[in-house]
Amino acid sequence: MDIIILFILLILLAAVVFLITRKKDGNSELESNIEEERHKNSDLEQKLAAKEVEINTLQRDIDIANTKLDEFGQIKTEKIQIAERLQNIDRERNQLKTKITSLEAKEESRNNELKKSLEKSVSLQESLEKEKERLNDERVKEKEIHYEKMKKKWAEHEKDIEFHIKMICKNHVLKYISQEQFPYPRNKPDNTVLISDQYIIFDAKSPSNDDLDNFPSYIKNQTDNLKKYAKHKDVKKDLFLVIPSNTLKVIKQLTYNMGDYNVYIISKEAIEPIIISLKKIQDFEIVEKLSPEERDDICRIIGKFAHTTKRRIQIDQYFADEFLDTLKKAGSQLPKEILKSVIEFEGAEKLNPPMEKRNKQILTKDLIEKSTQIKKEIQIRDIPEIQANIEFVEEENSD
Known part of the structure; x- marks a missing residue:
């Protein structure tokens, strides 16, 4: 703006110089020129005023432009800051997006695993339910089978007790009284045993069905019905319901x-x-009726059995100690290879002694025949008889 004003003043100065120079040429011309110059000055002043207004407008525009430029700089700075924040936000968005993708993948994997686990659980639950049903069915079936067996057992209870008492009487040399042999015609118990000239009553009772709630009452009523047996003098007053x-x-x-x-x-x-x-009571009564000689014979036989049993136990103990000592020596004194072979042969050996069977007596006659057979085989094979020189240390208080 200062440059423009200076430029205008220079123009005015040039005009004045020009006028002064022309004045020398003639006043008239000067006056005309002055008038002309006045008009020009007037025009120039108007132009200068217009220029000043324009300059002021431009200055104001420049100020506005500078203000806007400052504002633009601030906006630019803010833009840069916003761009940086936008980049940070974009970076964070990408990170979050990656994290979300990872979490979604994990969530999907977890959902798949959960789904598989749920399917397995459902399958397992179904299997458990089926197994539970099967077990319940088996229990019900087992219970039914159990009750059927119980019913069958109860149905065969009387025959089973009869057979059992007969076997006991046979083993202990007692007389079994069947229903046909019972001396009183009207009242016949299931099983009777004769001991010391008294009839011992064993009446078998069993439930009629699988409901045992009424069975105690039934048994109690049966105790009254036993009066028909107890009224006889030779029936023992202790009666048994089996x-x-x-x-x-x-x-x-x-x-x-x-x-x-x-x-x-x-x-x-x-x-x-x-x-x-009851049989022992009978035996005690029989012993009281024996003569002194018969009692001595019985005591002598029992004493012989006791001595023979103890002697056999003593000999077995002696040989057991000897065998154990021999086995210890074999384990420590035999060469390892021979001992190994011995152990292999020992593992292959097996002893099969005679088995004892229930209700089968070991008859003395069979034992004597077996002993005689062994002696004959020894004689046939010319096996020399072994003379055992065994000395036992007698205890001071020997039995």
Whole structure:
């Protein structure tokens, strides 16, 4: 703006110089020129005023432009800052996007695993339900089979007790009284054993069905019905009701005192001990009737059995010690290769002694025949008889 004003002043100065120079040429011309110059000055002043207005407008525009430029610089700075923040936000967005993608992948994997686990759980639940149903069916079936067996066992209870008592009487040389042999015609017990000239009654009772709730009442009523046997003089006043072993748990009272007689509720397993106890009482009564000579003979035989048994145990113990000592020496003194072969042969050997069978007596006659047979084989094979020189240390208080 200062440059423009200076330029205008220079123009004015040039014009004045020009006018002064022309003045020298003539006043008239000067005056005309002055008038002309006035017009020009007037025009120039108007132009100068217009220029000043224009200059002021331009200056104002420049100021506005500078202000806008400053604002633009601030906007540019803000833009740069916003661009940087945008880059950071974009970077964070990408990171979050990557993280979200990873989380979604993990979530999908977890959902798949959860789905598989759920399917397995459902499958396992179904398997468990099926297994539960199968077990329940098996339990129900086993229970039905158990009840069927119980019913069958209860149905065969009387025959089973009869056979069992007959075998006990046979083993202990007692007389079994069947229903046909019972001396009183109207009242016939299931099983009777004659001991010391008294009839021992064993009446077998069993439930009619698998409902055991009424069985105790039934047994209690049966104790009254035994009066028909107890009224006879030669019937022992201790009577026995034999029930299945698996029904004992529902019977709360096992003995009944009926005044003139007693009733005992027992199972099959208790029959033999009771009969043996009653037989011992009979044996004691028989012993009292023996003469002194008969008692001595019995005591002599029992004493011989006791001495022979103890002697055999003593000899077996001696040989057991000798065998153990020999085995120890074999383990420590034999060469390793021979000992190894011995152990292999030992593992291949097997002894099969005669088996003992229930209800089969070991007869003395069979033992004597076997001993005679062995002696004959020894003679046939010319096996020399072994003279055993064994000395036993007698105890001071020998039996």
